[in-house]
Amino acid sequence: MxxxxxxxxxxxxxxxxxxxxxxxxxxxxxxxxxxxxxxxxxxxxxxxxxxxxxxxxxxxxxxxxxxxxxxxxxxPHEVAGRLAYGLSHRLPRQTPLLFPRLTLGLFVVAPELFLNPTDPERARKQLRQALRGPQEPQPAAERVVAVAGLLQDLNLLRIPGISLLASLIRQPPSMPLRVTRHTGFAWYAGPLTAMDALVELNQLSKSEDPTDRAAVDRRLCEAFLADLRGEYARRQRDRNxxxxxxxxxxxxxxxxxxxxxxxxxxxxxxxxxxxxxxxxxxxxxxxxxxxxxxxxxxxxxxxxxxxxxxxxxxxxxxxxxxxxxxxxxRGLTAGETAQLGTNIAARLPEAPLLAHRLTDGHPWSVRQMLTASARIVGRERPEALLRAVLSSTTPSAADADEGPSLEAEAREYLLRDLTDDQRRALVECCAAREFDAACDAGLLDRFQLHTRDSLARVVATRLWLTDPVPQDAETRGGRGSGYLERVHPNPLRGSSVLHPWLRMLLLRELAASPDRWMAVHGKLRTWHIEHGHPLEVLYHSLALQRVDDVIEHLAQRLVELSDTSVWLYELYTITAAPLREPVLPEQPATLRAEELAAELAPRAFAAHTPLTLLVLSLWLAADPRNRLPGANPELNRTINAMFQDLAMRSVPTRIGLMHEAAKYV
Structure with a gap:
């Protein structure tokens, strides 16, 4: 089943x-x-x-x-023949479909049937003789080869009888002669007699002229549909x-x-x-x-x-x-992913939720993640191993310690239709929040002309572009989604973004070259400065680890804005920026937030401690691997405390910040 x-x-x-x-x-x-x-x-x-x-x-x-x-x-006519073969299988309590018109036509255009192109009478005689059958039966071995080839095309696992195959591919029609005459011959008759029309069809099939080949395909596909209509008219059926x-x-x-x-x-x-x-x-x-x-x-x-x-x-x-x-x-929901991971969830409950959050429900990737996670069950420090799951070898590797990583195999699988140059270009384009911005900013200028002309179309038509996810507490391990939509006077454009799972995999490839990471984000930052997109400028500033710039902006905006929701929109929008090394499996994310604050923004950390820790914690929490365990996501306690601290320090007191803190309890 x-x-x-x-x-x-x-x-x-x-x-x-x-x-x-x-x-x-x-x-x-x-x-x-x-x-x-x-x-x-x-x-x-x-x-x-x-x-x-x-x-x-x-x-x-x-x-x-x-x-x-x-x-x-x-x-097309060869496809029609193979479909007719599959449709003609005898089923319980069902009268099998017959294809007399198509069968006759396929026999006439068979590659081994040559009719005299210069002598019409001789051609008709040859055809009549061929229709009566060969003088010697076809060897059984040849029939088996024909059967095997057709079954391979149809992806059939069992080998049924070969009677219809013989009539469709290698042998003369095996249906009763009266059916062939009354149905097949009558259908081909028109301005020409049936025999003349069939001789003409045979001669067209031997031509290399595209017009003649198209005429053969058209006539035999017409026969295929005519047979189906005739069968349904002959006997009432309850399903197409x-x-x-x-x-x-x-x-x-x-x-x-x-x-x-x-x-x-x-x-x-x-x-x-x-x-x-x-x-x-x-x-x-x-x-x-x-x-x-x-x-x-x-x-x-x-x-x-x-x-x-x-x-x-x-x-x-x-x-x-x-x-x-x-x-x-569509992708799998969190509940459907949990259903697939039922056997794992009992002993490693974080695995299905992490698989869903990382892959956004992409079915093939969810299964790969769950299979890899199953190998973690029963091992020591499972949360650290889950954070490193993308670096683990693929489940299909014969030796668990060798072979490509899960993220490398997923990249190859998802991008297999792209040329090498298109892939290199897409790796750089993934740095932009919105895919259009990558193209507009000139990231494709240094690639081949074909790549510049085709990449946007390739990504769109392969359905790797999606609507952006609202940036708010839901994306950082808290509660509530969409509540900051339409609150900002100058929001982001909201154009299509790369699928988050594909983008994560591409960002890991981009991050493998620090110089390339800095150059691409630097170019995007400059382009957004020139075009007056301040939130995007700070987004790429954070990706470039210019944390002081971000803290300075947010601290100033917290003082001058009267609407806390506008400030929260900017906070979440900026801290959605990618981090070149988002996860250190052996280090708890809370401890890493403090270390990054001291390392990347010593000035801001001293002057705006709660805000700096909040920004770094939200930045890390954008990656679901930093939000384990699932029942009590890491970083939530820090985010909650920093929101409350900011609320107490703000003049006037910002009740909106207290409400936001409550989303992380």
Whole structure:
């Protein structure tokens, strides 16, 4: 049995809605037909697992799974043949689907069938002879090889009978001759007789002309859909058949689905085929346009539904983009992560919460973190080991003391689509709070032209940009979130930011070169000075360890501002800056805050002790590894005490600071 992915309830409901909207050519078409559902998300977001779970849910009705990423690139008609093979499997209490039109067409365009191109009569005779079957049966070994190749394409684990495979790929049609004649031949007949049309199709298939090749693909994909419509018209069925298409952003995926959507438009009648696809690159999905970095209208599972798609269809549609319905898989919630880590939580309760906070619920990364954390259970000083979990070797390493670190493997996995130059550029761009600022500040100027032109699009279409998280007590181990939104007269722009987990991994690579860290943050700081962004200037000042500048600003603002909320907004916004060495696993974060205060800001520490300790503690608390144990986060006591101390010293007394202190109890 397949394992049900977490957080896909809305996708399951959409899937069942579309599966049960059966229309055949005996009933009047209603509505816009069926969408091409595309599950989108970055690498590791659970797309393949979700497709396979949907296949399990639909396993009692015709369905097939095909992965464009693992199979060799196939032309559209070859994909249609493989899908037809999968859909034709005999299921309990189900009449199998037959594909006489497609079967006949695939036989005619088989590479080994050559018909005389100069003598039409001779060509027709050759075709009739071929259709009667070979003089000698195909060797069993060849049939097994053909079966194995097809099963590999379809990712099937068991080998069923080869009768339909033989008819689709290597052998003449094995269906009753009357079915082939009455259905297949009749369908190909038109201005030409059926035999002449089939001879012409064979000759087109031998051409290298792209126009001729496209004509073959189009005709056979038409046959595929016509067979499906015919089967549903011939016998009433209660579910549409389903094709699950993984990695449609790989070669061949879009080519097949684009043709399928074009044929649906041209037919003007519904077909009983539900296509559910998956892609990591939303730029390869021609869905309806929407403002935003990705440029495509995307729904989350909780929003998804057939009616939502149908209502979004423009009237009249300007193009076929309305047929595509993109649903973005979301990250795991804290509760879902805890559910995955049930076995660990009993003995190491901090592990699931830390995994969620570090990865922001990215499914693949959560599982990697939980697996690595499980190796800590029962060992001495588990909290120190948890703080160092990203530096531990990967769970897949044969020797626990050797192999790549968890953070290195995660970086490689998440960035595998990028070129080396794009990756180097992204490592520098991660220093900016908002991704647009990195591009605007000229961080890409020294990289290759292709990188300068493509990086922003690559990051956006691979869905690594997210909305910023409100900076407040919630992000530092306290209680309450969003209460400082819209309180500042000059807030941050609020444009898209890199996914926090990816950004953390990139910042670790940037931090490995202190000179590079200083140069990038220095350039960003200068750019923000020139463009009048004082909070961003102080953000990068803190990243550059210019703590005195930050304390001087906050101390002055505390005196001159009448609204404590405005001051708190600035405090949290500035202390969200990255720290080059955020965690020392063997050193408690509270002790480190005092050492950093004395080391980086001796002048401010002497003149503004509570404020300096507060700033350093909030700066460290921005990293969830410094907020262990989970039940009583480290640094909370210091943050609470420093807020209270500032409240008592402020003139006039700031009751807002006392309220903020209470969030860390």
């Amino acid at each position: 397949a394992e049900r992915p977490l957080g896909i309830q809305g996708i399951e409901a959409l899937y069942e809605e579309c599966r049960t909207r059966v229309q055949d050519n005996r009933t009047a078409p209603t509505g816009p037909g069926l969408p091409a559902i595309v599950l989108v998300g970055p690498h590791g977001s659970g797309k393949t697992s979700t497709l396979k779970w949907l296949g399990y849910l639909g396993s009692r009705r015709p369905h097939v799974y095909f992965d464009f990423g693992s199979a060799a690139p196939r032309r 058949c389903v094709v699950l298409l993984d990695n449609i952003d790989a070669p061949g995926g879009r080519e097949f689905l684009d043709l399928l959507m074009e044929l649906r438009d041209a037919a003007g009648e519904p077909d009983p085929l539900l296509a559910v696809a998956a892609a990591s690159n939303v730029g390869r999905v021609p869905g309806m346009f929407a403002n935003g970095p990705a440029g495509v209208q995307v729904r989350f599972p909780e929003q998804a539904g057939y009616l939502d798609w149908a209502r979004s269809v423009p009237d009249p549609p300007p193009n076929r983009s309305w047929r595509w319905y993109c649903v973005q898989l």
